[in-house]
Amino acid sequence: MPEKHSLGRWGEDVACRFLEMCGYQCLDRRFRRPGGEIDLILARDLMVVFVEVKTRGPRCQVPPEVWVTPRQRSRLRRMARIWLADHHDPAWIGYRFDVVAISYGGSDGGSELRHLVGVG
Numbered sequence: 001m002p003e004k005h006s007l008g009r010w011g012e013d014v015a016c017r018f019l020e021m022c023g024y025q026c027l028d029r030r031f032r033r034p035g036g037e038i039d040l041i042l043a044r045d046l047m048v049v050f051v052e053v054k055t056r057g058p059r060c061q062v063p064p065e066v067w068v069t070p071r072q073r074s075r076l077r078r079m080a081r082i083w084l085a086d087h088h089d090p091a092w093i094g095y096r097f098d099v100v101a102i103s104y105g106g107s108d109g110g111s112e113l114r115h116l117v118g119v120g
Contacts, residue, residue, distance in 0.1 A: 010104075011055025047094050048095040
């Protein structure tokens, strides 16, 4: 995964598959509007879950979740309001913000995935 964008897409794919195996249903991916993007939007138990995926390569010494800044959280909340306005469903009882942090281990393996619930 030498390129930044291919590593990010790989991480989003891995995160989505992982969350689907955990019982989440994918509603949207890479939701974009002027001013921002949401990597994954899923649902589980009538809850909408907005997910920021952070993937870092083997040379990164800082955990991926550290890169989710307060400014990025604010942008995620703003984008979530836009998505909810476009996709209103009265059955949903709430929403939350999660982070999936992936440390890619390189060709030697050893990748690690962490699902951080309710971080927004």
